[in-house]
Structure formats: structure tokens, C-alpha cells
Amino acid sequence: MSRSGLIQPPPSDRLTGTMTPATPSWHPLSWQGRPSAATAMPYEVVSAGLAPADPTPAMKRLAGLPPLVTSWEIERLKTLIADAQAGRRFLLQGGDCAETLADCAPDAITAKLKIILQMSLVLVYAGKQPVIRVARLAGQYAKPRSNLTETRSDSGATTTLPSYFGDLYNRSDFSAAARRVDPERMVDAYWHAGLTLNFVRSLLDAGFADIHHPEYWDLGFLRHAALRPEVRGAYEKLTARVHDGLAFMNAMEGTAGAEPPTNGAGQVSTHGVELFTSHEGLNLYYESALTRTVPRRTGHYNLGTHLPWIGERTRQLDGAHVEYFRGIRNPVGVKIGPSTTAETVLKLASTLNPGGEPGKLVLIARLGRANVERVLPGLIEGVGNRAGPVLWVCDPMHGNTISTASGIKTRSFDDVLGELMASWRIHRAAGSRLGGVHFEMTGEDVTECIGGATGLSESDLSRNYASLCDPRLNYDQALEMAFALAELMQAG
Ligand code: PEP
Ligand code: CO
Numbered sequence: 001m002s003r004s005g006l007i008q009p010p011p012s013d014r015l016t017g018t019m020t021p022a023t024p025s026w027h028p029l030s031w032q033g034r035p036s037a038a039t040a041m042p043y044e045v046v047s048a049g050l051a052p053a054d055p056t057p058a059m060k061r062l063a064g065l066p067p068l069v070t071s072w073e074i075e076r077l078k079t080l081i082a083d084a085q086a087g088r089r090f091l092l093q094g095g096d097c098a099e100t101l102a103d104c105a106p107d108a109i110t111a112k113l114k115i116i117l118q119m120s121l122v123l124v125y126a127g128k129q130p131v132i133r134v135a136r137l138a139g140q141y142a143k144p145r146s147n148l149t150e151t152r153s154d155s156g157a158t159t160t161l162p163s164y165f166g167d168l169y170n171r172s173d174f175s176a177a178a179r180r181v182d183p184e185r186m187v188d189a190y191w192h193a194g195l196t197l198n199f200v201r202s203l204l205d206a207g208f209a210d211i212h213h214p215e216y217w218d219l220g221f222l223r224h225a226a227l228r229p230e231v232r233g234a235y236e237k238l239t240a241r242v243h244d245g246l247a248f249m250n251a252m253e254g255t256a257g258a259e260p261p262t263n264g265a266g267q268v269s270t271h272g273v274e275l276f277t278s279h280e281g282l283n284l285y286y287e288s289a290l291t292r293t294v295p296r297r298t299g300h301y302n303l304g305t306h307l308p309w310i311g312e313r314t315r316q317l318d319g320a321h322v323e324y325f326r327g328i329r330n331p332v333g334v335k336i337g338p339s340t341t342a343e344t345v346l347k348l349a350s351t352l353n354p355g356g357e358p359g360k361l362v363l364i365a366r367l368g369r370a371n372v373e374r375v376l377p378g379l380i381e382g383v384g385n386r387a388g389p390v391l392w393v394c395d396p397m398h399g400n401t402i403s404t405a406s407g408i409k410t411r412s413f414d415d416v417l418g419e420l421m422a423s424w425r426i427h428r429a430a431g432s433r434l435g436g437v438h439f440e441m442t443g444e445d446v447t448e449c450i451g452g453a454t455g456l457s458e459s460d461l462s463r464n465y466a467s468l469c470d471p472r473l474n475y476d477q478a479l480e481m482a483f484a485l486a487e488l489m490q491a492g
Helices: 012-016 056-063 071-085 106-127 184-205 219-224 229-241 245-253 284-289 320-326 342-352 369-383 413-429 458-463 475-491
Strands: 090-095 131-136 149-154 157-162 276-280 307-310 332-336 361-365 390-394 436-440
Touching (some): 071 131, 071 390, 090 106, 106 475, 284 320, 332 342, 361 369, 369 413
Parallel strands (some): 307 332, 361 390, 390 436
Antiparallel strands (some): 149 157
């Protein structure tokens, strides 16, 4: 299948004006021909029962549609991340493991927005500094799988079908029709991402995040949350003091240290709460179709999301994903698993951020509670200042996935919290700083992770297990996690 002609590579050094010499031949499709796991972009796989599919027509349609986010927002996020790298902000990133197109519904979107805003409120209060809110939202539709196919046996009959690769590729039902990998779904996903974002933007504009909006910000909501007694104590203090003073208000606005912004009537305005989007940039056909140049700026922006990240399975230095990511102007995240060496991180940093641009690189360590003590100190020490400015973020979810005896994927609240606490402590001991957290979570009352104050056990998991991929913290568990982190922040 030829993709040439879809997005014309620019003359080789038109891009080099403000880019470093390390990127002379980059263009949005220069990743093609680089090695990548077949499960990352399974369109072309003819083996294992998958029919080849041509993504070109869908990409052409996407390439003509408007951006989902703007370069101003992306540059703004970069300055906020640069601030976080300098210790002045904290990053809260979270959302579904696998967002579905069906999640593009008012209640689901509102619930996601609400939990991330409420968690950020707790963290702003505890950390006494602004929180950058980044949702896994409006594009988290592609999943890396370990196998191209999935086999199921039912009443003696065995069926093998393509794996579910996320709604960006196919559907999760176990039928041949649903599992067909269909490039047109990229266009569908784009519309759903756009509508999701439109609703989020409208809610925020309309004052959903207004600190005076009782149902979202009044801390009365916490009264109903299941919290350990000591966490409840922290909550009591929080409710008593949260409206104290402008320092807090300024931090919510992200203007710590400045005069509080006012509206025309001289009131403190709280409409400025910002939210950014992120997703794993797994399907490079989708990502490159949304990668554009913009007037009066140099270089290319992925205008499908603010903060795309490279997953643990696709961060090979010579691979397609690193090639694509090295050329975009967005801030980028890289997942760092337990087998990663400091040397690899340094090479990734020099490829992805050769100029050492502040705000550009976010290292998302997902080491696992069992590995964090052994691996993280060496990474911190080995990377030091040699990678340029980086933001160290802890994803305490992906190294802690376990299977129950009956084969249900889950995570223990204690393992998640254990990795988070250890990371916090290890950074402090090393004179470094944990600058953010990355959770898989939902604002709904699902039963996917065990533990937490509500005492969810293995036998509860089947009650409301809704994730199509990894288990998420539910509303209570996510809030409890925010309070636990708040305690760490307050302890210093
Ligand atoms: C994810 O974030 O959902 C994911 C698959 O992460 P990782 O690449 O770290 O395994
Ligand atoms: Co996941």
C-alpha cells in the first residue's frame, strides 16, 4: 500500500529553521518504514486472520478537517509543564484506560470532568501550588495489545478473532464483524473526540468549574465519599479551610503569587480553570493526519491532543513512534517501565528533545510497587540533569496489574498507593521532585480495582466491571488517592 501523496513531505530543510539539526528529514509520515509492533497499527497485517485495510482514504478525510486543539493551547501547556519542571506546579493526569465512542455521552463526560476537578482541588489545597489538569480524554481510543488475535472457547467450539485494539480500530464484541479492523473508525473517533471536547469546553466556559458552583466545588461532596477515618479528618480540615484566602484562589487559577484576576464587577473570577487533553499516540496514521503546520509558527503540531504520549511497548529508539514524536512541537510523555535503563532514557531525551526545550518532556514512570525501590533511584541518579529539563511523573497503575484466580484483571489500591508513596519518598531522598501523577480512574462507581476505604474485594469485581481494558480507580478510590497524595504533599 502506498501512502505517498497523502501528506507531502516538505522539502527536506524547510523544517530546519527552528528545529535542531537532529531533525532534518522529519515529516509527519517519516515514521513509515520504521519498525513498529504490528499490534500498534494493525491495518496492514494480513496474517492471523486480519484482512489488510487501507487507511489512506480515512487519513485524507481527517487531514481536511479542523484541528481539535490549537497551537496556542499546546504552547501554553508547555509553559505550564516548564513551570512544573521548575517545581512551581504539579501535574495531575488521569482518565480511562480505554475511552470508548459510547463514552461520548453527557453524564460520562461530566463525571470525568468532575473527578479530575475535585482531585485537583484537593491537591491544590495540599500542595499550595497550581495543578495542571490533563485528562486522558477525547482521543484515548487505541490500545496496545500483546497479541494480534484472541481465542475464545464456547461449548467446545474455539474461535480466533482479531484482538480488540480500541474503538479507534474495531469494536470489543467478540464477533467477526465487530473485530474487523476498520480505518473509517478513525474518522468516527475524530468526531467523537471533537464532540467530547466541545462539551467540555462549553461546561468550563459556562462555569462548571466555578469555585462557587455548589454541586461541583462545594466540598460537601466529600461527605458522601468513603474515606478512612484519618482521611476524613483531613477532609474536615480541608472543608474548614478551603475557602481561606486568595492564595488558594490564585493557585486554582494558576496565577500563584499574582493579583487575583477579576471580572468586570471586581469579583474574583474563577472561570479560568484549564483542562488539557492527552492520549497515547499509538495509531500513527491518525496522529499524522492531525499533524499540521500553523500560520506564524514554525514546525508541526499534533492538533488532535495537547499532550500525546508514547507507550511502554512502542518507545524503541529506532521505532516508528519515536520517529513520529521527535518531530512534533507538542510536549510529549514517555512511559518508562521497569526494564528501562537511565541510558535509554537519556537517548530518548536527546532524540525527543535534542534542544533541551523546557516543558517538552514528561517521563511517566510505571515501574510497579515491586520494582520501584530497585529501579527508580538508579533512573533518577543516571538521568540527573543530563536529559535537560524533564518532569518526573508517577503512573502507579500500569506496573501493578494482576489477574485474579478467575482471570479478571485488577489492581490493588494498596499497591497503587504503595508505588506512589515510594516514588514520592525516593525522589525526595535523591534531591529530585515527583512533579506529577498519572492515574487510570473514572468518576463512576465501578468495581475494577480492589481495596480502598470501601473495602472492595475480589468478589465485588463482577458487580460493575465496565473497563474494556485496564481496571480504573472508581470515584471513591480516586478521591481517597488524592487525599493520600495530599498528605504526602503536606508532610513535605
Ligand atoms: C496505558 O497508559 O493505558 C498503557 C497501556 O500504558 P503503558 O504503555 O505504560 O503500558
Ligand atoms: Co491502561
